[in-house]
Amino acid sequence: MNKHTSTRIPLPRRIRRFGEILAVSAKLGLTSFGGPIAHLGYFHEEYVNKRKWISEQSYAELVALAQFLPGPASSQVGIGIGLQRGGLAGAVAAWLGFTLPSAAAMALFALALRGMDVSGSAWLHGLKLTAVAVVAHAVWSMGRKLAAGPSRAAIAVLACALALLWPGAFGQVAAIAAAGLAGLWLFRGGGTEAAGPSGGADAPAPQPPLQCGAALFSLALFFALLLLLPLFTRLAGAGAGAGGESLRLVDSFYRAGSLVFGGGHVVLPLLESEIVPAGVIGGDDFLAGYGMVQAMPGPLFTFASYLGAVWGGIPGAMLATLAIFLPAFLLILGALPFWSRLSRHARAQSALHGVNAAVVGLLLAALYDPIWTTSVRNAGDFSLALLLFAMLAWWKLPPWTAVVAGAAGGLLLGLLTSL
Numbered sequence: 288m289n290k291h292t293s294t295r296i297p298l299p300r301r302i303r304r305f306g307e308i309l310a311v312s313a314k315l316g317l318t319s320f321g322g323p324i325a326h327l328g329y330f331h332e333e334y335v336n337k338r339k340w341i342s343e344q345s346y347a348e349l350v351a352l353a354q355f356l357p358g359p360a361s362s363q364v365g366i367g368i369g370l371q372r373g374g375l376a377g378a379v380a381a382w383l384g385f386t387l388p389s390a391a392a393m394a395l396f397a398l399a400l401r402g403m404d405v406s407g408s409a410w411l412h413g414l415k416l417t418a419v420a421v422v423a424h425a426v427w428s429m430g431r432k433l434a435a436g437p438s439r440a441a442i443a444v445l446a447c448a449l450a451l452l453w454p455g456a457f458g459q460v461a462a463i464a465a466a467g468l469a470g471l472w473l474f475r476g477g478g479t480e481a482a483g484p485s486g487g488a489d490a491p492a493p494q495p496p497l498q499c500g501a502a503l504f505s506l507a508l509f510f511a512l513l514l515l516l517p518l519f520t521r522l523a524g525a526g527a528g529a530g531g532e533s534l535r536l537v538d539s540f541y542r543a544g545s546l547v548f549g550g551g552h553v554v555l556p557l558l559e560s561e562i563v564p565a566g567v568i569g570g571d572d573f574l575a576g577y578g579m580v581q582a583m584p585g586p587l588f589t590f591a592s593y594l595g596a597v598w599g600g601i602p603g604a605m606l607a608t609l610a611i612f613l614p615a616f617l618l619i620l621g622a623l624p625f626w627s628r629l630s631r632h633a634r635a636q637s638a639l640h641g642v643n644a645a646v647v648g649l650l651l652a653a654l655y656d657p658i659w660t661t662s663v664r665n666a667g668d669f670s671l672a673l674l675l676f677a678m679l680a681w682w683k684l685p686p687w688t689a690v691v692a693g694a695a696g697g698l699l700l701g702l703l704t705s706l
Contacts, residue, residue: 304373305380311338312365312384316585318687319361319385321418323587324653326361328418328425330368332679332686336428340372343432347643352626354459354649358544358615359588362386366619375620382616386608389585390592394604396579397596411582413671413697415662417689420675422654427680430647438473439644442466446648451656463645470641471634499624506621509614513545533606536567536598540591540610558594568597588612667703671696 311333319329327350334340341349349367353360362382369381434443446462453461516538523531539561562568568576576593583589588611595607629635663669675693678684 301373301376305376308369308373308377308380309384312369312381313388314384314687315365316385316388318584318690320414320584320690320693321421321658323359323361324650324658325418325421326586327364327650328421329686330361330364331425331429332421334368337685341368343429344639344643345371347429347433347646348626348639349623350646351463351639351642352622353619354463354646356615356618356622357547358618359586359612362586362588362612363615363619366616367623370620370623378616378620382612385585386589386612389580389583389589390604390608392583393576393580393589393593394596394601397576397593397604398600408582409697409701410694411697412662412668413693413695413700414582414690415658416668416672416697417675417693419654419658419662419672420679420689420693421686422650422658423672423676424679426647426650426654429650433643434647439640442469442473442641442644443648443651446645447652448648450649450652454656459649462649463642466641466645466648467638468641470638470644474637474640475634502621502624504621505617509545509617509621512541512613516541533599535565536595536603536607537610539565540595540607541614543591544588544611545614558590562594568594572597588615667700671700 315326315329315333319326321328331346335343335346346364346368349364350360352367353363356363362385365381365385366378370378373380430443434440446466449462449465450458452458516534520531520534520538523534539558543558543561559573563573573594576590576597580587580590580593589608591607591611592604596604599606663672671693674696675689678689678692679686
C-alpha cells in the first residue's frame with residue numbers, strides 16, 4: 288500500500304486548497320514587480336513569513352534547486368511550493384495564478400497598445416525601487432536565519448563575491464556547488480551552528496511531492512519534447528500552412544524555455560534571435576514588447592504571450608505561453624521528489640546548510656547588481672528605497688502597500704526633478 292494513502296487529502300479540501308493557492312499566487316502575480324530576484328523576495332514574505340506554507344530551510348533548498356535548473360527560477364519556486372502544498376493541482380494553481388495576470392496583460396498590449404512607450408516612466412522607476420526594498424528585506428530576513436554564525440556568514444559572503452566576480456548563471460551554480468562542498472566539511476559533525484535557527488519550524492508538513500515514477504515520466508517527457516519537436520518541425524516543412532507555423536512557434540518557445548539559465552532577462556535576447564529573423568515579428572514590435580514587459584508584474588517569460596499574440600492573436604498567446612513554461616513545469620515536477628529525498632540524508636543536510644547560506648549570498652549579489660546598480664541613482668532614490676524597506680521590515684506592512692507607495696513615490700520624485 289502506498290505510504291501516503293492514509294494521509295490523502297479529501298476531495299472537498301483539495302478543491303478548497305486549489306482555490307486558496309490560486310488566489311494567493313494570483314495576488315503575487317498582480318503585485319510582484321521587479322524581476323525574478325524580487326519575486327523570490329515577495330514569495331518569501333508571502334509563503335514563509337506570512338502564511339508559513341513552507342519553512343525557511345525548505346524555501347532556501349527550493350531556491351537552490353531552481354538555480355540548478357534551466358527556465359524561470361521564480362516560477363519554478365512557486366510551482367514547487369504549490370506542489371508541496373496541494374499536489375499536482377496545487378502546482379498548476381500556483382503557476383496559473385502567478386502567470387495569468389501578466390500573460391493576459393501582455394497579450395492585450397500586443398493587440399491594442401503596441402505603440403505604448405513606458406521606458407523612462409517615473410512610476411516604473413518607483414517600482415524598481417520597490418524591488419530594491421523587497422530583495423533587501425528578503426536578504427535581511429533570510430540572512431538572520433540561514434547565515435547565522437561565522438562559518439555560514441563566511442559562505443554567504445564568499446558566494447556573493449563569486450557571483451559578482453563571475454556574472455551569469457554559471458557563477459551562481461559554481462557558488463552553490465562550492466558552498467555544498469564547504470558544508471560537507473564544516474558541518475559534518477552536526478554542531479549547533481549547522482543546525483541554526485529553523486526559521487519556519489512552525490510551518491505545516493508539506494504534502495509529499497510526486498512519486499518517483501511520475502517524476503521520471505516528467506523528466507522523460509521533457510527530454511522527448513526537446514529532441515522530437517525540432518524533428519517534427521523539419522518534417523512538417525515550410526509548406527505545412529498554419530499547422531506548420533504553429534509547430535515552429537511551439538518548438539522555438541519550448542527550446543527557449545528548456546535551455547536558458549539565468550531567468551527571464553536572459554531569455555529575451557534568445558527569443559530575439561529565434562523569432563525576429565524567422566519573420567514572426569518585426570524588430571520594432573519586438574522592442575516595443577520588451578519595454579512593456581519591464582512594467583509588468585509576474586514572470587518575464589510572459590514576454591512570450593506578447594510575441595504569440597502578435598503572431599496569432601489570443602490563440603497564439605496561449606500557445607506560446609504554454610510552450611515556454613512547459614519545460615520549467617516538467618523539470619521541477621521531475622526533480623523535486625529526488626531533491627526532497629536527497630535532502631533528508633545526514634550528509635546531504637550538511638551540504639544543504641552550506642547551500643542555504645550561499646542562497647543568501649546570491650540574493651545579496653543580485654541586490655547589488657543588477658537591482659541596486661540600475662535603480663538607485665541619487666539621494667532621492669536611496670531615500671525612497673529606505674522608506675519602502677522600513678515599511679516591510681520595521682512597520683510590517685504588506686508588500687502591496689510598498690508597490691503602491693513605490694509607484695507613487697517614483698511619480699513624486701519625477702515631479703520634483705522636473706521643477
